[in-house]
Amino acid sequence: MFKSYFKTAWRNLTRHKVNTTINVLGLTLGITACLIIFLLVRLEFSYDTFHADKDRIYRVVGQLSGTTGEKRDLGYVTTAVPGTLRREVSGLESVAAFDNFFASVTVPVPGRQSKVFGATKPGEGASPIILAEPQYFDIFHYRWLAGNAATALNEPYKVVLSTTEATRYFGPQDPDNWIGRQLIYQDSLRVTVSGIVADWDGHSDFNFGDFISFSTIDHSFLRDDFEANNWNMWSATVNAVVKLAPGVTQAQVLRQLPDFGRRHIKLPKGYGAAVSLQPLSDIHFNERYRDTYSRKTNRAALYGLAGIGMFILLIAAINFVNLSTARSVQRAREIGVRKVLGGRRRQLVLQFLSETLLVVLAATLLSLGIANPRLSVFHSLLPPGVRLDVFTSSTLLFLTLTVVVTCLLAGLYPARVLASYQPALSLKGQGIMQLNSRSYLRKSLIVFQFAVSLVFIIGTMVIGRQIHYVLTTDLGFDQDAVVIIRPDRDDPVDRRAVLADKIRQIPEVRMVTRHMEAPTAARHSGTFIEYKGACQSVGHLTAVLAKIEKAWKEVYPNRKFNYSFFDETIAKLYEGERKTARIMSIAMAIAVFISCMGLFGLAAFIAEQRTKEIGIRKVLGATVTDIVALLSADFVRLVVIAIVIASPVAYYFMHRWLQDFAYRVPMSWWIYEVAGGGAIAIALLTVSLQSVRAAMANPVDSLHSE
Numbered sequence: 001m002f003k004s005y006f007k008t009a010w011r012n013l014t015r016h017k018v019n020t021t022i023n024v025l026g027l028t029l030g031i032t033a034c035l036i037i038f039l040l041v042r043l044e045f046s047y048d049t050f051h052a053d054k055d056r057i058y059r060v061v062g063q064l065s066g067t068t069g070e071k072r073d074l075g076y077v078t079t080a081v082p083g084t085l086r087r088e089v090s091g092l093e094s095v096a097a098f099d100n101f102f103a104s105v106t107v108p109v110p111g112r113q114s115k116v117f118g119a120t121k122p123g124e125g126a127s128p129i130i131l132a133e134p135q136y137f138d139i140f141h142y143r144w145l146a147g148n149a150a151t152a153l154n155e156p157y158k159v160v161l162s163t164t165e166a167t168r169y170f171g172p173q174d175p176d177n178w179i180g181r182q183l184i185y186q187d188s189l190r191v192t193v194s195g196i197v198a199d200w201d202g203h204s205d206f207n208f209g210d211f212i213s214f215s216t217i218d219h220s221f222l223r224d225d226f227e228a229n230n231w232n233m234w235s236a237t238v239n240a241v242v243k244l245a246p247g248v249t250q251a252q253v254l255r256q257l258p259d260f261g262r263r264h265i266k267l268p269k270g271y272g273a274a275v276s277l278q279p280l281s282d283i284h285f286n287e288r289y290r291d292t293y294s295r296k297t298n299r300a301a302l303y304g305l306a307g308i309g310m311f312i313l314l315i316a317a318i319n320f321v322n323l324s325t326a327r328s329v330q331r332a333r334e335i336g337v338r339k340v341l342g343g344r345r346r347q348l349v350l351q352f353l354s355e356t357l358l359v360v361l362a363a364t365l366l367s368l369g370i371a372n373p374r375l376s377v378f379h380s381l382l383p384p385g386v387r388l389d390v391f392t393s394s395t396l397l398f399l400t401l402t403v404v405v406t407c408l409l410a411g412l413y414p415a416r417v418l419a420s421y422q423p424a425l426s427l428k429g430q431g432i433m434q435l436n437s438r439s440y441l442r443k444s445l446i447v448f449q450f451a452v453s454l455v456f457i458i459g460t461m462v463i464g465r466q467i468h469y470v471l472t473t474d475l476g477f478d479q480d481a482v483v484i485i486r487p488d489r490d491d492p493v494d495r496r497a498v499l500a501d502k503i504r505q506i507p508e509v510r511m512v513t514r515h516m517e518a519p520t521a522a523r524h525s526g527t528f529i530e531y532k533g534a535c536q537s538v539g540h541l542t543a544v545l546a547k548i549e550k551a552w553k554e555v556y557p558n559r560k561f562n563y564s565f566f567d568e569t570i571a572k573l574y575e576g577e578r579k580t581a582r583i584m585s586i587a588m589a590i591a592v593f594i595s596c597m598g599l600f601g602l603a604a605f606i607a608e609q610r611t612k613e614i615g616i617r618k619v620l621g622a623t624v625t626d627i628v629a630l631l632s633a634d635f636v637r638l639v640v641i642a643i644v645i646a647s648p649v650a651y652y653f654m655h656r657w658l659q660d661f662a663y664r665v666p667m668s669w670w671i672y673e674v675a676g677g678g679a680i681a682i683a684l685l686t687v688s689l690q691s692v693r694a695a696m697a698n699p700v701d702s703l704h705s706e
Contacts, residue, residue: 020359022601023320026594027363027410028370030316031402033590035371036378037309038398039386043203044297047284050202052141053243056093058250058277060085060240061289067270075239075283075291080231081275082133082240084264089256091248096135097214099226100237100292103129104559105210106184107169114184115169118560128165128209129185131217139243140206145175147195153213156220159183160195165209185212187558189220203385205284205294231265234273236292242277250277295383301580308587311452313402315591317410318445319598320356323605324414325442349415356411360403368399378586381579446602446635447642449595450679454646455653456588457675462654463581465665473663481541482566485552495555502551508544592679596686599635603687607631607694614694627695632687639683643676650675 014020051057060081062074082097107115134153137160142149145163152160161169166178175196184190191212200207217226227233244253257275265273278289285299371388389395487496496514504512549561607614614627622630651667658664 018604019323019601022597023316023323023359023410024363024366026316026319026597027313027360027406028366029590029594030313031363031367031406032371032374033312033587034309034402035367035388035398036374036382036386037305039371039375039388039395040382041302041306042394043383043386044284044302047203047205048280050200050204051280054280056244056246056248057139057280058242058244059280059283059289060242061276061278062234063274063276064234065272065274073288073290074234074236075278075289075294076234076236077238077240077275078231078233078265079227079235079238080229080264083228085240085242085260085275089253089260091245091253091256092242093245094135094138094243095240096133096139096242097238097240098130098132098136099214099217099239101129101131101185101210101212102237102292103186103189105129105169106187106558108182108184116558117168118562119186128162128207130208130211131214131222132208132211133214136211136241139241142197142200145196145198146179149195152195153211154215155194156213156216156218157189157191158194158213158216159191160197160211161193162197162199162209164199166193166196183210185210189216189222191216208293232267236290239291239293250279253277297383305583308583312587312590312594313406314409315449315452315594315598317406318449319594319601320359320410321414322442322445322598323601324352324411349412352415353407353411356415357403357407360407360410364399364403381582442602443634443638446595446599446638447645449591449598450639450642450683451646451649453588453591453595454642454675454679455650456584456591457678458646458650458671459654460581460584460588461671461675462650462658462665462667463577463584465671466658466661467577467581469665470661470663483545483548483563484566485548485563487556499551499555502554503548506544506547506551508540508547592682596682599683599686600690603631603635603690607690611694611697614697618695624692624695628688628691631691631694632684635683635687636680639680640676643672643679647672647676 048054059075060077062077062081063071064074065071082095085092086095102119104119105117107117109115132153134150137149137153147160152158161178163175166173166175169183170178170181178193178196181193182190183193189212194213195211199209217223218228226238242253244250254277257277261274265275267273278286283289283294285297287296287298368388368390375382375386375388390399485499487499500512500514503509545563548563552559552561610631617627617630650672655667658667
């Protein structure tokens, strides 16, 4: 029985190739968008979910308040907090301090030139290097391939490496062969490898690979920058994590922290500071607590992306519903014959659902074929690690649910409509009356499609204008020919001063200044050198940069010269907004394209249904323009209704988005006019392709049978 269902379904689908192509292509785009968004959302929500006892792990965070009552949340603490917590606060099974270390790495190679790996700078991505207390491995569990977890970090000048880092430094070897090898951090900190751990299989914001023993600080030049008992040194690189004892709740520990802060943190009158705990599951999503290692993502943005994917798939399903119900009159006699011959309504519903299932399966297979190429195209919009592996349980479950839900969403209503036709009326050719009774639903679905598309269009325009505004508006200072040079964080002060003096001696350089961070920095934990050059086109600037690089090489002969332009750092501040704009643009293009495909199919069907009417009108003197206007008018009215619905919805969401900017563009009325006019133009162009063809047909061909 089921074999006959699919055989009949295949024949019907191949008979109406245009409709089938529109449905398959639309659903392919919708399913692909949903699949890519699913892979992205799944990855983001998987961060740090694989740890044993993850519900008992917390990060120690701080909060500073000023005289005016403003508060600033910090993803880090002062240097004195971790050790004092361990001694004075009950309910903690383990406390571990760790310090981010943005340093270059030198690998001594006997008889050959040493290999040098440059340092990652704050704000450029997580550094794999930390100075960690031994308790770090009590809180975060690793699989040890060599060395002893209990003793590996007990002594100064020791380092534990992940397999990725060890392979990067020494090349592929047996883990035991890496034990005893030496590394030099920051030119002079020589340490010995004491342990090797396997890389985590899951995604984590604590994705470190070099674990230098914390006691090294007190025995090296690092103690100059790391005051172990300083209660007022809120440094972005100083971190602490704790694991609560079994049965202890977060609230029990938090009750002890206000008094803990009052006892130890002494600030001038009017200022306040507090210490708190942040759950491990909150670190990846909470943008209020800034640090130097985690990659933040917005939970609301992920839900928004999921919503965009579902809307795109829904628009594609609407095409299927519209085209299926519109063409149902052509199958009225088929349904009547089937019912007269004993076909039951349930069997007819299954027959039509089998057609939908074939289309959805074809679209799903095409989506699987194009998903990975699309991932590579959009790699700049996606976090590292997003990839398609079909045979994971979560992916298979998602694909199964997508096929089932899409099949029911797109096929159940048309199947019920087709199966409900009365055989007596169908065999008399009166199915058109039932078709007309469904036109209101079809029109409503078209309005919904274009309303969603218009929200995307308006959103894309507003986001694009805002980004252009913040990048081109006068910020009150000169951005041109300002360059930032970044020595390593722990570089000696006198060496940075020597570099600054050498740069000042270059005639084309107008000004040099040293400071902790550039004005655009999101955090203040490193040392930057900024200079402003009075250069005259691009050739002069290149020559000046060459002279500055020469000065750099005189001070840092073994380090690569890196620099950035100040205006580029300003642009990076809005990288997230740029990604949002690109995602909205892609969603807009897909939504509009799918909606237009549906209009194209409906216009073709309506033109076919009104062939004789068009022929009579032409014989009576109607022009091509008259016919096109007649066939297009209904669709234009539906788009106008969509504009009326979409405009306030788009205004609400875009107005809320703009509130995050201190300086923002107004929501000008012309945006809605341009978006609405564009939507009408697109709809007219789509419908006109079929309308003109119908209007140009010879009326003799359509009326000869009369």
